[in-house]
Amino acid sequence: MEAMSVKTPRISEAVVRRLPIYLRYLQHLHDMNVKTVSSHELGQKLDMNPAQIRKDLAYFGEFGRKGIGYEVPYLIEKIKQILKLDRPISVALVGAGHLGIALSNYNRYKQETLSITAIFDADPAKVGMEIGGLRVKHADELEAEIIRQGIQMAIITVPASEAQNVCDRLVRSGVKAILNFAPVNLRVPPHVRLNHADLTTELQSLAYYLDESE
Amino acid sequence: MEAMSVKTPRISEAVVRRLPIYLRYLQHLHDMNVKTVSSHELGQKLDMNPAQIRKDLAYFGEFGRKGIGYEVPYLIEKIKQILKLDRPISVALVGAGHLGIALSNYNRYKQETLSITAIFDADPAKVGMEIGGLRVKHADELEAEIIRQGIQMAIITVPASEAQNVCDRLVRSGVKAILNFAPVNLRVPPHVRLNHADLTTELQSLAYYLDESE
Numbered sequence: 001m002e003a004m005s006v007k008t009p010r011i012s013e014a015v016v017r018r019l020p021i022y023l024r025y026l027q028h029l030h031d032m033n034v035k036t037v038s039s040h041e042l043g044q045k046l047d048m049n050p051a052q053i054r055k056d057l058a059y060f061g062e063f064g065r066k067g068i069g070y071e072v073p074y075l076i077e078k079i080k081q082i083l084k085l086d087r088p089i090s091v092a093l094v095g096a097g098h099l100g101i102a103l104s105n106y107n108r109y110k111q112e113t114l115s116i117t118a119i120f121d122a123d124p125a126k127v128g129m130e131i132g133g134l135r136v137k138h139a140d141e142l143e144a145e146i147i148r149q150g151i152q153m154a155i156i157t158v159p160a161s162e163a164q165n166v167c168d169r170l171v172r173s174g175v176k177a178i179l180n181f182a183p184v185n186l187r188v189p190p191h192v193r194l195n196h197a198d199l200t201t202e203l204q205s206l207a208y209y210l211d212e213s214e
Numbered sequence: 215m216e217a218m219s220v221k222t223p224r225i226s227e228a229v230v231r232r233l234p235i236y237l238r239y240l241q242h243l244h245d246m247n248v249k250t251v252s253s254h255e256l257g258q259k260l261d262m263n264p265a266q267i268r269k270d271l272a273y274f275g276e277f278g279r280k281g282i283g284y285e286v287p288y289l290i291e292k293i294k295q296i297l298k299l300d301r302p303i304s305v306a307l308v309g310a311g312h313l314g315i316a317l318s319n320y321n322r323y324k325q326e327t328l329s330i331t332a333i334f335d336a337d338p339a340k341v342g343m344e345i346g347g348l349r350v351k352h353a354d355e356l357e358a359e360i361i362r363q364g365i366q367m368a369i370i371t372v373p374a375s376e377a378q379n380v381c382d383r384l385v386r387s388g389v390k391a392i393l394n395f396a397p398v399n400l401r402v403p404p405h406v407r408l409n410h411a412d413l414t415t416e417l418q419s420l421a422y423y424l425d426e427s428e
Contacts, residue, residue, distance in 0.1 A: 020418035084421045099316035152424045177420040193423035204234035206391040207298045209407035
């Protein structure tokens, strides 16, 4: 129940998106046995404004102390609570193509509390294939399996033409949060959270840093 | 030379990261034949603060007019100039595994000015394979080919254990901007821009939106 009490202040989407970035670096510091970190160090390492970081972390309470900074293990624990990463979360993956397989392997490697526990594909040739220890199920089983497992989060890696249909079926089965890799804008009802993972966006922002001369 | 004059004000990394997001939505509006858009509409659609959007777009000049908004085609053109997406950019991909293949296919589908023009892998079994119309080259050819093509941007999709070595070789060959998918922190000299594409981060921020009850 402790995790619920932490949630009380409604935090903005932008903050929610930055928390995993802080978490990743804090875990790196923790692995290196670093006990405390200042907002300036975080800012320098993450290429962000320290004032912004302090403001974001103020959601977690007043434990950043002048001249000492934040306690790394405590901050990790609190961010995990806020993000609900202090409990196991099952994720469904729809689309067992190259990207789907890459995500399954990637996910397994990281050993997070988030884990893919169901993989679906409409192609009979892929059904029954084993990926990261899971057998690919036929897309026809999607609703039944998601309801059976009580899955609330899903990743879409099907072709653009299939994505809206898959999305609608996920929503009808009780999925609350979707990460879409298909290059198409999807519509979801207001109670469902949809993030669009656009690999092109990352490359586009990098182009800015190329030499003028090219 | 026009693109150079636009660049004059040094813009922050955060703005550089948001521009492709604006661009994607503006291109969607353009496809729908929408001529103008207000910062409020943009904010609502992109789940961002309209004041932040107005501030970001002020880098492009004073063309957002009260009650009318921004001219879509003009804004697209200007953002492309700032991001240097008004010219073709060649990208090298190192690692022809599932993720590498997915990125090559994805990239080809989008038909952006960014295009993968060289693919490398150290596995002899993969060398010579054709992916998205390109023949996979042996990793030994990396330096020679990147220099020959004058490539300045690269994507790393090799295993974590190989990533730093590949990164060093890319930098020595003149690469200025790197997108790293390997789950490891890489070191680059100050003149090189490195972005870390962490697929887990997206999933982690989504977890926040799940029901408390799970």
